[in-house]
Structure formats: structure tokens, C-alpha cells
Amino acid sequence: MQPALGLLYPHWPAPNNVRAFVTTREAGSSQGTYAHFNPADHVGDDPLTVAACRKRLQQEADDRPLNWLNQVHTNQVLSCYSPNAKADAAVASSRDYACVVLTADCLPVFFCDAEGSKVAVAHAGWRGLAAGVLENTIKTLDVDPSQILAWLGPAIGTRVFEVGPEVRQAFMEGHPDASAAFIPSPYRLKHYMADLYRLATQRLQQAGVEQVFGGNFCTLTDEERFYSFRRDGQHTGRMASVIWLD
Secondary structure (H helix, E strand, O other): OOOOOOEEEEOOOOOOOOEEEOOOOOOOOOOHHHEEEOOOOOOOOHHHHHHHHHHHHHHHHHHHOOOOOOOOOOOOEOOOOOOEEEEEEEEOOOOEEEEEEEEEEOOOEEEEEEOOOOOEEEEEOOHHHOOOOHHHHHHOOOHHHHHHEEOOOOOHHHHOOOOHHHHHHHHHOOOOHHHHHHEEEOOOOOOOEOOOOHHHHHHHOOOOOOOEEEEEOOOOOOOOOOOOOHHOOOOOOEEEEEEEEE
């Protein structure tokens, strides 16, 4: 029997046939700065160890194929099974495969409809979030937004996410209420502490999604559970956010 993984399950009133989890770094075979469960194959980790992590992930998803993406911080959404396609969100309306994104400070967002007929997951770094990756995911789901549930997974917290004025400006264009998600940085002039959770919630609600859950994590400060690019640099792992229809 394989040892248990440290999986984080979303707390949301999703239909029973919607299955989802986020991996953590708490248990697994990855070594060194990638310890202990790194499924990312683009960060310099041992390929054999990464392959073993991915195989274990597929087992956790009831042996469904995982629709791995080539994430490029855009608003592109994939609506079919096409591994390694360039996109930052994926939708599934069948039981044939599971959707997955990788993050390490960026925000993963799970979606499902109230009937349990469609699921999706988005990789929402600040660039993708400002460019509309959540709105495009909602459009691709093609259901009444009021019937969509969203759950916000582990991302960098407001107290430690310092950004430059260009980031604030990117969100302010067409969305003046985004100013509430930025407070002046106590560390550097003309910089801000950004609230990814608030920015995502604003975008979801403006798109008509009324049921938003999750948030209140911080990947940078919770070193035991989460990888963080900003904390550890290039040579660190990634969490996988996986969702599928059972």
C-alpha cells in the first residue's frame, strides 16, 4: 500500500460527482529543494522522480488521463483533451480526463456547475488574472454564471505579495474597483501589497459568479505545505490542482 499524500480538498458545496484536490509538499519522493512531492517537469527536478509523482497523481484521479498544460500566463482556455497545449485553464464536460494546473504562488481556481456536468481549473497569476483568464473560463463553461461555483486555492498572501505600479495599473484599466485590492507597500515607495483573492473574487462576481469559496492561504509563509517561487526561486516545486467528473 502506498503512503498517503498530503492532499488539500476544497471546501465548497459542489455536486457529489465533482472531485478535486490540490497537492502539497508534505509527503512524497522528491528530494532537496523539491521535497517532497513535485509533479512539475520544467523546474530542474529529476525526471524519473517527476514521472513517479505524475503517475501517483493519475492514480489519485481514479486513473484518468491528466490534461497537463503548457502554462504561459495568458487568458487561453482549453476545452478538449490536448496535453501540453498552450493554455492557462482547462474545461472538461466528460469523465474521460482530469483537468490540472501547476502553481507556486499563482492562484488556482476550481470551477463546476451546480448540476455537476462541467468542471474547470484556471492558473491565475497576476498577468492571466488581469488579462481575463477567469472570465474566459466562465465563457468556455457555457452555463449560466449564477449556476457556477468557484473555489480559490492556495496562493501568495496579501501581506507578502509586493508588486510595482504597473501591476496595479493593469488591473485598474476597465476595473476601477480593483484599487481596493492594493494598499501602499510599507517597504518601497510607489509599490503596493496586492490581494490576489480579492482581485479574483471581484472578477468572478462581475462575471456573474455568486458562489465563491476558499482563499485565506499563503504559499510564501506556509513553507511546510506549499512551494513558493517568490520565497525559494527557480529551483522549487509546484502544487498540482486537479479536478474531474466522477
